Every structure is written in C-alpha cells, then in structure tokens.
Amino acid sequence: MTDHERPVIYGYMRVQRSHTDEELLALELDLRLFADSEGYRYVTTFQEFESGxxxxxxxxxxxxxxxxxxxxxxxxxxxxxxxxxxxIHLLMKLELDAGAEVFEVLPS
Structure with a gap:
C-alpha cells in the first residue's frame, strides 16, 4: 500500500502555557508514531491555544x-x-458531523 492509499488521520491537542516546546514536540511525535503504527497517513495537528x-x-x-x-x-x-x-459532546460532534473516530494515545 502506498502512502497515498493509507487513510488520513489528523491530530488535535490543547496547548497549555506550561508546555515547553520539547513537550509539545514529544506529544506530536506520539501522535505521529501512533498513526504510522496503525497504518494511517498523518496529515497535520490542529492546536488549540486559548482556554475554552x-x-x-x-x-x-x-x-x-x-x-x-x-x-x-x-x-x-x-x-x-x-x-x-x-x-462527550465534542466526540459526538466529530462522529455526527464528520463520521470521525477518535483515538487516544497516552504519552510515553
């Protein structure tokens, strides 16, 4: 299977002011490693910077x-x-509006 035949997956995270650049890179690396190990093509990470x-x-x-x-x-x-x-509300929105499944990767 070529890279373009793999289903796409997107990352999402909330960025806290207390996160260092290294911590953010480690979180994103965990998302990318999950995607690769599960056969997805990681596209990008959507990051939320403002609380609420x-x-x-x-x-x-x-x-x-x-x-x-x-x-x-x-x-x-x-x-x-x-x-x-x-x-639950946000998970339902992803499922109902985009038919999306959400995976959780606990950081290593």
Missing amino acids: CTRAFGALVAELTRVGGHHVVVPTMDHLALHPLLQ
Missing part, C-alpha cells in the same frame, strides 16, 4: 468534512475537554 476556545476544533471538523477524513488522534481525551460531558 474551539476555533481549531471547528477547523478540524471542517477539514475532515472537506476531505472525507474519518480519523482523529489526541494525546488524551483531556485535550478535547477537561469536563467529561463536554468531551
């Missing part, structure tokens, strides 16, 4: 819809939202 903001999340949903993508990977579900009900 969902601008990057909305852009992710729009991109998935535009390209027909159905896979998202996050470092942990806390990157979607800290509150469990909000996590």
Whole structure:
C-alpha cells in the first residue's frame, strides 16, 4: 500500500502555557508514531491555544468534512475537554458531523 492509499488521520491537542516546546514536540511525535503504527497517513495537528476556545476544533471538523477524513488522534481525551460531558459532546460532534473516530494515545 502506498502512502497515498493509507487513510488520513489528523491530530488535535490543547496547548497549555506550561508546555515547553520539547513537550509539545514529544506529544506530536506520539501522535505521529501512533498513526504510522496503525497504518494511517498523518496529515497535520490542529492546536488549540486559548482556554475554552474551539476555533481549531471547528477547523478540524471542517477539514475532515472537506476531505472525507474519518480519523482523529489526541494525546488524551483531556485535550478535547477537561469536563467529561463536554468531551462527550465534542466526540459526538466529530462522529455526527464528520463520521470521525477518535483515538487516544497516552504519552510515553
């Protein structure tokens, strides 16, 4: 299977002010390693920088819809939202609006 035949997957993470550049690179590397090990073609990472903001999340949903993508990977579900009900809401939005499945990769 060529690289272009592999299904695409997108990363999503919330960036905390306390994260160092090295920590962010390690998180993204974990996402890329997951994608590669599971047979996906990693496209890009959508990053949310403002607490309580969902601008990057909305852009992710729009991109998935535009390209027909159905896979998202996050470092942990806390990157979607800290509150469990909000996590469920965002997971449902990804599933209903883009038919997307979300994978969680706990950092190594």
